[in-house]
Amino acid sequence: MEAMWRLGSRAIAEHPPLDEDAEVDVAVIGAGITGLTAALALAEAGQRVMVLEAGTVGGGVTGGSTGNLYATLASGLAPLRRKWGDQMTADVVRARAEAIDHIEALVARHAIECDFRRQPAYRLVTGERQPTPHDLEDELDALVGVGLEAELADGPGLPFDSWGIRIARQAQFNPLHYVQGLAHGLLGEGVVIHQHAPVREIDAGKELVRTDGARVTAKHIVQATHTPKGISLVQAGMPVSREYAVGARLRGDDYPEGIIWVLDPFHSLRSYRHGDERYLLVVGEKHPTGEHRGDHYQQLREYLARHFDVAAFTHHWSAQQYSSPDGLPYIGRMHGRDNLYMATGFAADGLVWGTLAGRIIADQILGRVNPWQACFGARRITPGKSALQYARENATVTKHMVKDYLGTEKLDGFDGIAPGQARVATVEGEKLAIHRTEAGDLKVLSAVCPHMKCIVHWNASESTWDCPCHGSRFDTEGEVIEGPAFHPLARPEGHR
Numbered sequence: 165m166e167a168m169w170r171l172g173s174r175a176i177a178e179h180p181p182l183d184e185d186a187e188v189d190v191a192v193i194g195a196g197i198t199g200l201t202a203a204l205a206l207a208e209a210g211q212r213v214m215v216l217e218a219g220t221v222g223g224g225v226t227g228g229s230t231g232n233l234y235a236t237l238a239s240g241l242a243p244l245r246r247k248w249g250d251q252m253t254a255d256v257v258r259a260r261a262e263a264i265d266h267i268e269a270l271v272a273r274h275a276i277e278c279d280f281r282r283q284p285a286y287r288l289v290t291g292e293r294q295p296t297p298h299d300l301e302d303e304l305d306a307l308v309g310v311g312l313e314a315e316l317a318d319g320p321g322l323p324f325d326s327w328g329i330r331i332a333r334q335a336q337f338n339p340l341h342y343v344q345g346l347a348h349g350l351l352g353e354g355v356v357i358h359q360h361a362p363v364r365e366i367d368a369g370k371e372l373v374r375t376d377g378a379r380v381t382a383k384h385i386v387q388a389t390h391t392p393k394g395i396s397l398v399q400a401g402m403p404v405s406r407e408y409a410v411g412a413r414l415r416g417d418d419y420p421e422g423i424i425w426v427l428d429p430f431h432s433l434r435s436y437r438h439g440d441e442r443y444l445l446v447v448g449e450k451h452p453t454g455e456h457r458g459d460h461y462q463q464l465r466e467y468l469a470r471h472f473d474v475a476a477f478t479h480h481w482s483a484q485q486y487s488s489p490d491g492l493p494y495i496g497r498m499h500g501r502d503n504l505y506m507a508t509g510f511a512a513d514g515l516v517w518g519t520l521a522g523r524i525i526a527d528q529i530l531g532r533v534n535p536w537q538a539c540f541g542a543r544r545i546t547p548g549k550s551a552l553q554y555a556r557e558n559a560t561v562t563k564h565m566v567k568d569y570l571g572t573e574k575l576d577g578f579d580g581i582a583p584g585q586a587r588v589a590t591v592e593g594e595k596l597a598i599h600r601t602e603a604g605d606l607k608v609l610s611a612v613c614p615h616m617k618c619i620v621h622w623n624a625s626e627s628t629w630d631c632p633c634h635g636s637r638f639d640t641e642g643e644v645i646e647g648p649a650f651h652p653l654a655r656p657e658g659h660r
């Protein structure tokens with residue numbers, strides 16, 4: 165089932181498959197919010213830009229997001245202040261507020277119908293009101309300290325007792341309609357957007373990007389792919405997680421308004437109107453990618469049904485998050501190559517970070533000074549703020565390497581795998597990812613992730629093979645859905 169943002173979405177003109185070599189000033193890989201924000205700024209400045217997208221415009225994590233836009237962070241400002249101090253906390257909020265203003269300006273300039281609206285955000289708890297939990301007091305202090313309009317308040321018309329912090333003048337929109345609007349703006353600038361064109365190789369030294377059908381020569385290469393493709397230093401310290409969303413229609417018209425974060429346990433709620441229909445959306449059930457546990461959608465349905473008068477569940481989808489080890493995103497020129505750019509480590513806050521990243525990268529390419537470039541540089545090294553997370557992540561990768569290589573069950577054949585089931589098993593000495601479709605067809609792939617050789621795990625909620633090490637994900641045919649892997653899961657001899 166697809167995200168509710170697809171309701172009323174506008175198709176982007178399909179270009180013929182890219183089967184001829186091309187030469188441009190800038191190749192932007194990824195047609196999400198980061199890539200298209202950068203591409204638009206570059207095209208408007210006269211650069212020859214080509215956008216290469218593995219799927220469809222906004223079809224990755226942008227179209228799987230909540231559509232919430234906020235200057236703070238979903239994890240709170242107080243933890244950021246403890247790690248980075250007052251000045252950086254204020255810079256983060258100013259940079260993010262400016263990015264939201266930029267989105268609002270682009271919506272107006274390109275007449276993008278994406279339901280952009282200023283809305284308050286709430287951080288809520290549901291327990292006893294007195295005394296105020298220490299964490300909330302700290303958070304309010306951090307928010308007010310950076311000049312945000314924040315105050316203690318009740319939850320906004322929720323059917324359960326809740327209270328906490330209200331932050332005025334944040335925003336919401338339909339993220340897919342927004343990036344489709346950016347794409348139409350780009351088409352108007354003469355930019356070619358190639359959808360269904362996965363990139364298989366990047367060689368920045370040769371200024372080269374290779375797809376299945378063509379070689380694109382580009383002076384600058386922007387990896388707007390949520391995490392850089394291939395092997396990169398930053399992947400060693402970034403936890404990767406997945407979060408799930410469920411949409412529903414309610415009986416009656418009591419839909420809560422605003423960005424609503426209920427903290428105990430964490431659930432994000434918002435409503436959305438499309439035509440005459442209203443919807444309520446809940447997000448939660450976060451877990452490390454590759455460590456799928458139970459039916460996450462069902463848990464969210466039960467949460468909604470417990471608290472609201474649900475008429476029908478209408479949508480469900482999920483999205484991935486990469487969290488940086490020091491709490492700030494990595495944006496801009498990569499190590500060792502002045503013509504190769506990345507944007508990653510957005511955690512749950514990617515729509516605003518992605519917009520900021522698109523602007524910073526465009527400015528770097530155009531030789532303009534961007535005031536936020538130094539704060540979020542992709543080449544920074546912050547051992548004092550990130551060593552612990554690097555150690556944790558490396559321990560996680562090692563744990564999976566050892567456990568998955570040694571602990572895989574041995575199978576003599578595939579008869580024991582029933583329709584709808586999937587297993588990772590060793591068959592004749594080979595680690596295989598085996599899935600039998602509901603129709604009974606057997607799909608056999610190598611279980612070895614082509615990125616750095618970890619073993620993939622089955623995600624039953626999505627019917628995908630997910631790698632627990634750096635978040636590469638593959639469909640049941642083995643094709644890359646997202647993550648750093650360039651290439652599909654291999655098809656072993658005898659199973660092609």
Ligand code: FES
Pocket residue numbers: 613614615616617618631632633634635636647648649
């Ligand atoms: Fe890195 Fe799979 S994503 S080994």
